[in-house]
Amino acid sequence: MVKEELLGILRTRFGDNLIVDEEVVRAYSRDMSGVQGAAGGVIRVTSTSQVKEAVDFARDHGVPLVARGAGTSLDGESVPFDGALVLDFSPMKRVLDFDVDNHLVTVEPGVVNRELNNYLGQKGFFLPPNPGSWEMSTIGGNTSTNAAGPRSYKYGSFRRWVKGLEVVLGTGEVTRLGHYTTKSSSGLDLVSLLVGSEGTLGLFTKVVLRVESLPESRVGVIVPVSGVRQATKAVVELSRRPWLGISALEFVDDKCISALNAVYGETLPEAPAALFLEVEGSRRGFESRLEELLNTLSGFELVGDPLYEENVDGMWDIRGRIAFALGKLYGENRYRDDVAVPVSSFPELVSGVSRILEEKGLEYAVFGHAGDGNLHLEFDRTKLSAAELDSLLRQIFGLTLSLRGTLSGEHGIGWLKLPYVDLEHTEEAINLMRSIKRVFDPKNILNPRKAY
Structure with missing residues (x-):
C-alpha cells in the first residue's frame, strides 16, 4: 500500500477522486x-492536468501507475502490482470534436467504443475496429492494446x-x-x-480517430456448419x-x-460450428455478391439455412458476449487468450490447439x-x-x-504472456523495446513488469 504520509499528499491534490476503501481498491486490483x-x-x-499531476507525484515518490479503462483486458494489462496507483480514466468520456469533412473525431480515453459508434452512426459514420468487448471497453484501452474485432478482417486493427x-x-x-x-x-x-504499448510509454488523454462513412448496404449472416474443420476451411x-x-x-x-x-x-441454431459474417458495400x-457467398x-x-441479421x-x-456466457456456464476459473497465424494456416492452428487440449483431457472452447x-481459446485450468x-x-x-x-x-502481452515473449522476439528486439521505454519513462513508473 502507499504510505500514509503519501496518501495525505494525494488527498490534498485529488480530494474525493482518491479512493482507498479496501473493497473498492481490491476490485480495481484485477x-x-x-x-x-x-x-x-x-x-x-x-x-489532462490531473493525469500530469498523478505522473509527477509518482515520479517524485517512486510509486508505479497503472491506467485503467473498463478492465476488460484478458492478459492482465490493467492489473496493478506492488501497491501501484490505478488511474481510472472512465470519467474522461467526452467527444471533444467531430470534423465531418475530414472524417476525424477527437475523444477522451474513457469513451466506450459502442457508445462512440452509436454517436457516429447517427451522423452516418462508424469507427471500424469493434472489439468483442465493445459494449464495455474504452477507446483508451482499445488504443493501448491495438485492439481489433470482427470488422478488422476488412478494416484492420486500431493502429x-x-x-x-x-x-x-x-x-x-x-505532448501531442x-x-x-x-x-x-x-x-x-x-x-x-x-498504440499497442499497453500504458508502458505514456498515458493517453486525447485520441484522434479516423472514421468511415457507413456503407450503403450491410447485412449479417449466421451460417451453421457440420464441423469445426469444415468451418475453418470455409x-x-x-x-x-x-x-x-x-x-x-x-x-x-x-x-x-x-x-x-x-x-x-x-435462439442460434445448435450446430457443431457456425460462421458469423458481415457483408457490406454499394447497393x-x-x-x-450475397448469392455467390452462399453458393461458395x-x-x-452446411447443416441448416443461414440466418440473416439486419441489425x-x-x-x-x-x-461479443461469448466469453461472459462461457464463464457463467462453465465457471470463471478459465484460461482465456488469443493467438494469430496467417489465415491459410488457420485450420491447422485450430485443429492443433484442439488436439493439444483434448490430449490433456480439458474442457475447452475455440472461436475467433x-x-x-x-x-480465441478458453479452457478449464482448475x-x-x-x-x-x-x-x-x-x-x-x-x-x-x-x-x-x-x-x-489483439489482446496484448500484459502480465500473463510476459514469460513467453522471448519465444517470439529475439533478445536484441526485447532490449530495444526496453531501451525505448527508458526514453519515455526513465523512472519505470508506468505499468512496470508488463509487455516486454
Whole structure:
C-alpha cells in the first residue's frame, strides 16, 4: 500500500477522486484476466492536468501507475502490482470534436467504443475496429492494446485508425503526436509506436480517430456448419474472394453457441460450428455478391439455412458476449487468450490447439476472428498445476509460431504472456523495446513488469 504520509499528499491534490476503501481498491486490483494484483489506491482522473499531476507525484515518490479503462483486458494489462496507483480514466468520456469533412473525431480515453459508434452512426459514420468487448471497453484501452474485432478482417486493427494522441509521458511532459493529413512523411511515426504499448510509454488523454462513412448496404449472416474443420476451411476459401464484400468473418464452435443460447436466451441454431459474417458495400450488385457467398459456402457441409441479421451491430453484441456466457456456464476459473497465424494456416492452428487440449483431457472452447487468422481459446485450468499450465501454453505458442504466427493478435502481452515473449522476439528486439521505454519513462513508473 502507499504510505500514509503519501496518501495525505494525494488527498490534498485529488480530494474525493482518491479512493482507498479496501473493497473498492481490491476490485480495481484485477481485470477480466482473473489475475489478482494489489493496488495502493485509485485515482479517478478527470482531466489532462490531473493525469500530469498523478505522473509527477509518482515520479517524485517512486510509486508505479497503472491506467485503467473498463478492465476488460484478458492478459492482465490493467492489473496493478506492488501497491501501484490505478488511474481510472472512465470519467474522461467526452467527444471533444467531430470534423465531418475530414472524417476525424477527437475523444477522451474513457469513451466506450459502442457508445462512440452509436454517436457516429447517427451522423452516418462508424469507427471500424469493434472489439468483442465493445459494449464495455474504452477507446483508451482499445488504443493501448491495438485492439481489433470482427470488422478488422476488412478494416484492420486500431493502429490503422489512430491519427493523433495527446499523451502524458513518464517524465510528466504533456505532448501531442500525429497529424491530420491523409499522408505524411515527416519524422518518425510515434503514434504507431504508442498504440499497442499497453500504458508502458505514456498515458493517453486525447485520441484522434479516423472514421468511415457507413456503407450503403450491410447485412449479417449466421451460417451453421457440420464441423469445426469444415468451418475453418470455409474461412480460407472465402478469404480468397475479396470481391464478395465481406467485412467480418468469424468462427465459433458448438460450446459458444450453446452458452449464448443458455445464458442470454438467444435462439442460434445448435450446430457443431457456425460462421458469423458481415457483408457490406454499394447497393449495386449487393444481392448477387450475397448469392455467390452462399453458393461458395454450400460446398462446406452446411447443416441448416443461414440466418440473416439486419441489425448487424446487435449481432456483434451477441458475438461479443461469448466469453461472459462461457464463464457463467462453465465457471470463471478459465484460461482465456488469443493467438494469430496467417489465415491459410488457420485450420491447422485450430485443429492443433484442439488436439493439444483434448490430449490433456480439458474442457475447452475455440472461436475467433477467423478471417484474419486470430484464434480465441478458453479452457478449464482448475486441474492444472502452474507447471502443467506453463507446459501447455508453451505447446500452444510453439505450434502458433511454427505456423509463422504471433503470441497475440489483439489482446496484448500484459502480465500473463510476459514469460513467453522471448519465444517470439529475439533478445536484441526485447532490449530495444526496453531501451525505448527508458526514453519515455526513465523512472519505470508506468505499468512496470508488463509487455516486454
